[in-house]
Amino acid sequence: MHRVQILGTPRSTYVRVCCIVAIEKGIDYELVPVPLHAPVVERLHPFGKVPVLRHGDLVIVESRAIVGYLDRVFPGPKLIPEDPVAAARVEQWVSLVNTTIDPVLIRRYALGYVMPGTPDGTPDRARIDASLPEVERHLGILADAVAENGHLVGDGFTYADANLVPMLQSLTKLPESGAIIARSGALTAFLAKHAARPSVAAMTNPPTA
């Protein structure tokens, strides 16, 4: 059987999510570290984004689709539970994070530091400052959601948790979001709990492309 390849820079939270899921499943996969908009990515993804999965001749894009494929095709623990209610709750949190929370916390706030688009490359203060009330609100919603037991759904590690950990890890490195997370007992406990997992440890500060 062909080896699964995940293409993309490990700086991307969504690339790290797919790798965490692959490791949790025990898949003998290969992370192919290519920079954003590498020619191979432009060729394989209609919008030139990462992650991209290659498995033999099969190409799949979008982290949700990639995770669904890995979870269904490979043995190992189910990251999307069989139980319909638990599965719906996982989908709910993945969708909330991907469509509502990531656009605020990563695209609007974090990229104001990391890819500011300013003439001299310094952080885009206006964009960052304008995002802060929403950053605080979204992190508060996440803190409430994991406060009970350190999981978004049920009492075990699911795709919902795997999808959130890399984003929060990246946010700990930025001043305002880092301070909010440090003040939140629930978010700090969530990150500490999952940092101990081999899958998460392998994708924490990985070499970047």
Ligand SMILES: N[C@@H](CCC(=O)N[C@@H](CS)C(=O)NCC(=O)O)C(=O)O
């Ligand atoms: N919805 C996509 C999001 C992928 C995405 O936004 N990837 C970013 C890196 S985290 C990217 O490739 N950005 C390049 C760009 O938008 O031009 C997924 O879940 O895979």
